[in-house]
Amino acid sequence: GLFSGVRDWNGKVDFDWFPGAGHKVKFGANYTYHKLTPNVASATNGEQTFTNDFEPRYAHESAVYLLDDFSLGRRLSLNTGLRLSAFTQVGPYVSKIDSAVYADGEPVKTYLGVEPRLSLTWNLAPSSSVKAGVTLANQYLHLVSNSTSTLPADVWVPSSELVRPQIGLQYAVGYFRNFANNVFEGSLEVYYKDLRNQIDYRENYVDDVANDLETEFVFGRGRAYGAELFLQKRKGRLTGWVGYTLSRTERIFPEINNGEAFPAVYDRRHDLSVVANYQLSPKWELSGAFVFGSGNAYTPVQSLYFIDR
Template identity: 40%
Template sequence: YIEDDFRISERVKVNFGLHQGSFLTNGKFYSIPQPRVSANFMLDEKSSIKVGVSRMAQFLHLLSNTGIGLPTDLWVPATDITKPVIADQVSLSYYRELPKNMVFSVETYYKKMNNLIQYKEGVSFISGSQDWQEKVTVGKGWAYGAEFFVEKKKGKYTGWLGYTLSWTERQFDALNFGKKFFYRYDRRHDVSLVLSYDINEKWDIGVVFVYGTGNAMTLGTQVYSAAPNDAFMSNFYQPTVTNFEQMNDYRMPAYHRMDVGANRKKIKKNGVSILSLSIYNVYNRQNPFMITRETNQQGKPALMQTSLFPLIPSVSWKFQFDFEKMKQEKQAKQQNLPK
């Protein structure tokens, strides 16, 4: 990897980099150059604009199931059949220093991805009698949106607020009648808030809040019983055939939670003692982990939600050694000097 900065003028700086990634698998050798260039334009002493263009390659594929049930993500390598993922991205950002030790930035981006893989329609990811490469189809994808960020770095009150508006789409000739569809992890809105307050020299408190649009998933309109297509599957469950109208046409409920915490610091001879008290998911939000199709108490089919991690309190303690202070005290004793 090589990288260098070029200053064109007092207000313009250009960064250029080149990464050469190589991968050998099953007798197939991939060597992909990954160039990137960005230019930073200083508008004045407190604001700037940055433009960037880059190409990236990834030799691992993320393979996710899109239906209901237990969410399963598998990382599989590029092979002589499934090529590495190639992504080209352009971005434009604006940065501004604000009064009262605050900064603001906004960035827009557009990314095009090739050689993505996805399970074919009708295959099972738990079947053990078929090579995973025979279960997938190859396509392309897009990701674009805008990120907003505000941060206060100094003072008794510190923290930051981030908001992302984004779209992530996929297209496979063998899926969804060849039409585009939203990716499982397409997250339209994403909000993160972190606040910290120093009460005094000993105590500080903090709050974290996160919100995200629910994952996209494929929800069939009709389900039929079917015969097992291999011996491995028949030993575990009765397979079914589901009729789908569109890929990822259903959204799980939104994910959100709030965490709170407090820290008590005490200066010791050789360092700092920190006692931390915290509560994860303070209002006990039942965030969805997975959605399954089951039969309810009335004997009718229904969608059931499984949640993880309710309200969780915790207590921790740590001691940070001040090695520089300990070193100085040792030197002072050796020299017989006053501390």
């Protein structure tokens, strides 16, 4: 079988402060020690035999944050925030660049991140509002998926000398409204994400745990955009909700697909969920759910050959 996972030890502290009516400040700090197992394998896939495992990877991650939520008059409210993060990979580790050997706990590579966020809420009426926001986030741990593998080849890897943190910048705008004395609640949101330092396996990668995974990765960018429609019934014997998302998620790598955009592994064009709850009596409730989602785009391999050098 194949196994890849993350074990964390963490601690955090959070504070809330209320300077005045309609004004809330939240701040805090957190720390996490990561132990990542990139790949432990024991399996046979055709002529490929998996008999090796990779040394665990270790890292420190910490952050401090500040959120300020306040009202600007009767209709407008503002939420601002700033998060400062730090990530350090530590040994034991052997550099893939210059073969330098790092001892246990010795820093290998450090990344710092500045993550601002801003959101606005404009109350058009007591029952309707418009919300808009922008968020920048850094991701230091990466789950790399190989869509062409017949094995569960998802692998966790940390940011390192070769693997840079993924960066996501998201824009979102939504309209929210309540109907029939708050019996119904509906919303329509659209979003766009600009993704940097995306990671994937090189083209024609063949599963072989004898290879060092960091040398098998390629890096590029991505984008994701779509619309989400949500309708919920909150009161009465029959309650429930309907949610539908139309979206597209793409990746662009110079080394893959001739540098042209292609659907990401997690691309799901259509996603529909329906949930219903019916109160039969004070003691009995009947529930049901329906979920539909389109599958991943996939082009099967027609042929594969190796050239001896």
